[in-house]
Amino acid sequence: MVDQQMIWDEDAARSYDSPGEGMFDPAVLGPTVATLAELAAGGRAVEFAIGTGRVAIPLADAGVEVAGIELSHAMLARLREKVGEDRIPVVQGDMTTASAGTGFSLAFLVFNTISNLLTQDEQVECFRNAARHLAPGGRFVIELWVPQLRSLPPGHDATVEVSEPGYLLVDTYDTLRQHVVSHHVRFGADLEDGHEARIGRSPHRYIWPSELDLMARLAGFELESRWADWDRSEFTADSRSHVSVYRLVGPAPR
Incomplete structure (x- = not known):
């Protein structure tokens, strides 16, 4: 079993935030927050795997009442350096079982984080836990990448996803x-510890969009919308990721 506390440790929490760049770029974060605020429709929102508050803090600044669930001690400690419990209450625990309350209008899980759950059963339980948090008709929003198996060379099980100065991302597939x-x-001169290179690894279980939709149905949801990105561009066969919006139409599982 993978120890997520070891993956999302103090080093990960310390290096997670990149203000103004990457997933913290206003061009990325702005549409994310604007769309979630609209989907909350004036109600309360709960973020599963709230992390250091990348999305939750600006969403709260936009006037949405936000709560969260977070497993990592280190990520939660980093969040608490930015905002107090009175502003964004967070329950520490597993997003498949922990409860931050009920009656929310919106639950959301962004930036591929559902893939941190490494079995199909855990991923289904995440949907069921989201349903338990929501009021009837509430929405569950998931942002997730599309597996790029078509890019695997014949006879190989790895792809280079990012290659840029100082950083290389290689994905290996089972x-x-x-x-x-x-x-x-x-790698490079910017490493603080004097090493020539550092490597970190994170395991995931990828989910096809159709499989994700079936998980939703098992928990009482139906697909309301699917976009290629937070700008609501069309999702196509060539899309590298998707934002899927599910609405709770059946009774929440106990």
Whole structure:
């Protein structure tokens, strides 16, 4: 069993935030927050795997009442350096079972984080837990990448996803179990510890969009919308990711 506390440790929490760049770029974060605020429709929102508050804090600044669930001690400690419990209450625990309350209008899980759950059963339980948090008609929003198996060379099980100065991302696939390990290689003079290179690894279980929709149905949801990105561009066969919006139409599982 993978110890997520060891993956999302103090080093990960310390290096997670990149203000103004990457997933913190206003061009990325702005549409994310604007769309979630609209989908909350004036109600309360709960973020599963709230992390350091990348989305939750600006969403709260936009006037949405936000709560969260977070497993990692280190990520939660980093969040608490930015905002107090009175502003964004967070329950520490597993997003498949932990409860931050009920009656929310919106639950959301962004930036591929559902793939941190490494079995199909855990991923289904995440949907069921989201349903338990929501009021009737509430929405569950998931942002997730599309597996790029078509880019695997014949006879190989790895792809280079990012290659840029100082950083290399290589994904290795186990197609039998739908597992991916992302290898993050950082190198160059900017490393603070004096090493020539550092490598970090994170395991994932990838999910096809159709499989995700079936998980939703098992928990009482139906697909309301699917976009290629937060700008609501059309999702196509060539899309590298998707934002899927599910609405709770059946009774929440107990």
